[in-house]
Amino acid sequence: MENDILKAPYLTLEHIRLKASEFLERYCPEHSIPIPIEDIIELRLHIQIILLPGLKQGLDVEGFLTSDLMKIYIDEWIFSNRINRARFTLCHEVEHSIMHKKLYETMKIGSVDEWKHLLNCIDPREYSFFEYHANTFAGLVLVPTEELKNTFSNAIEMYKSEGYDPRELMSSAIAIDYISTYLARRF
Secondary structure, three states, X not given: OOOOOOOOOOOOHHHHXXXXXXXXXXXXXXXOOOOOHHHHHHHHOOOEEEEEOOHHHHHOOOEEEOOOOOEEEEEHHHHHHOHHHHHHHHHHHHHHHHXXXXXXXXXXXXXXXXXXXXXXXXXXXXXXXXXXXXHHHHHHHHOOHHHHHHHHHHHHHHHHHOOOOHHHOOOOHHHHHHHHHHHHHHO
16 A cells, blocks of 8 residues: 555535534434434444454554444543543544545455554555544534533633633633533533
8 A cells, every 4th residue: 555545635624514514413403412422323324333452552543444434443441431532533433434435445444454554554644634634523523513602601601600700711720620621521
């Protein structure tokens, strides 16, 4: 496999935003938080989630999608112990099945060894574009924009109701910690 096998398509942020919105409208129109990504993957997309011990330790990847688009392998420890990270990884792999479908169908990825070989053959610049698309999509799906705005407003109101000064929001470590903790619990 040559370094130019993987050429990430040019995708704007707006295009990724649109695809994430379309995905949510199709698979979770009620935008229930947290987005039930595991159920969407297995029950709606019919992609099997397979837990694999030592994937992160052995390959330094948390998950990967097979080229037949039928299986997502994910590190077993991460899935069991860092569920929010696992959910992000799963959604990240879903993006590859949607926006990088044609690329995946041309690659031979069915095992850890094949994934590892492919990683060694990909131009780092192309790989960074490819991963940027998936990371952005996952963030937009798991933290829908409108829900984020509403939750942020609620966090500010809670912050104020507890006697904190809202003018400190951008400069106070306490304020930043309070708001970010509130958002993290919600999403």
